[in-house]
Each structure stands twice: as C-alpha cells, then as structure tokens.
Amino acid sequence: MSWTTGRGKLVRTFGWLVPTLSTILTPCAFTQDNGTGLASTRVSRQIIVSIPDRKLVVMQNGAVLREFPIAVGANASPSPTGTFEIVNRLSDPTYYHAGIVLPPGADNPLGPRWVGLNQKGYGIHGTNAPGSIGKAASHGCIRLRNRDMVQFFALVHVGDTVEIHGARDEEIAAIFGSDTNAPVDIPASGGTAGGQ
DSSP, rough: OEEEETTTEEEEETTEEEESSOOOBBEEEEEEEOOOSSSSEOOOOOEEEEEEEEEEEEEETEEEEEEOOEEOOOSSSSSEEEEEEEEEEEEEEEEEEOOOOOSSTTTTTEEEEEEEEETTTTTEOOSOOOGGGGGGEEESSSSHHHHHHHHHHOOOOOOEEEEEEEEEEEHHHHHHOSOOOOOOOOOOOOOOOOOO
16 A cells, blocks of 8 residues: 655555655654645544534544544445545545546535545545534535535544544543543434535
8 A cells, every 4th residue: 555645656655655756764753845845744643433422532642632523424325334444635625426426515515625545435524504513414425514524624634543442442542531421413404415
C-alpha cells in the first residue's frame, strides 16, 4: 500500500511509513512537500468515532485535538465499524448517485468537503441537512456540520486511521466520558440513497 504526498512517495511497511526518497525513516509520520520544495514531517493522527455518542475526535499522540458532533448511519443503513484509513480528500466534491449528479453547492449532500475511507462508498463529509447531526440519519457515512467539516478536513490527511466504534467500552468512555445519555434514534425519512 502506498500514498503519494507532495513530490515524494511513502510506502507503509510493518507499521512504518518509509519514504522512497532519501529521507530519514520516521515512525508514524508523513514526509511531504511544504510548498517550498523542502520536506516537512507531520505526525499521523487518529480519528475515533463513537456511534452511540454521535461524536468524533481527532487525536494526536494520545491527546484529543478536537471533538465534533456527528450524524451516523440510520438503522436501515448503519455505519461500518472497525479500523479504516483515509484514502482521499476532496474540496467541493461533486455528488454522483444513480443517475444524479449534483455539483458543489448548497444542495450537495456531501457539503464542502469529502474524506474518503478505504471501504468503498464510505467517508466523512459535510451535509445539506444540518438537522441530522446528533442522529442516526445517514446512509452509512459520518456527517459533520459544514463549518465543522472544513475544520476537520484541515486536521487530517491521507493515511490517518479512522476507528469507528459501534458500542461503548472502556476506551470510548475514557475519550468521550463515562456518563452519557445516548441519543434516541428517530427514523430518517426521505433523503438520497448512497453512502451519504
């Protein structure tokens, strides 16, 4: 598995990201062009999603950098659980589904940004239905309010890991707090089919 970042290429080997250019081996870090032609190193980040809490955090070195409220998959189209990886990032995405093409804009169900996961059709994105945040309302993707999605997008990169948890355990309680009032699921009505 490999990623292209900036002008160099990184290869994941035994949990290490190894640049194919002659740069220093750095565990869990990305080497990328910083716009000046010089390489810079960025430590990888971990995204933890709690379906029961309807929240997402961005972590670095075990510390929470930001927390965001989210919408998760509806009962009929649940969000996948497990560990995934960010494989692409798009600004102003075009929405394609079953003969429907929606350009970027207020009516686009993906909002202003898309962060794709290595499970085809699933990602983290904005929304044209901000009232869905805090609910089980999507077709499996993780939704954020558009302003939150822009901030989230700036924090994450290709190669970062995304853990989606379907149940509360000690790890989730430690991150999101042990006392929670789980949101009540209200069946979603209408909407557009697909991974959104």
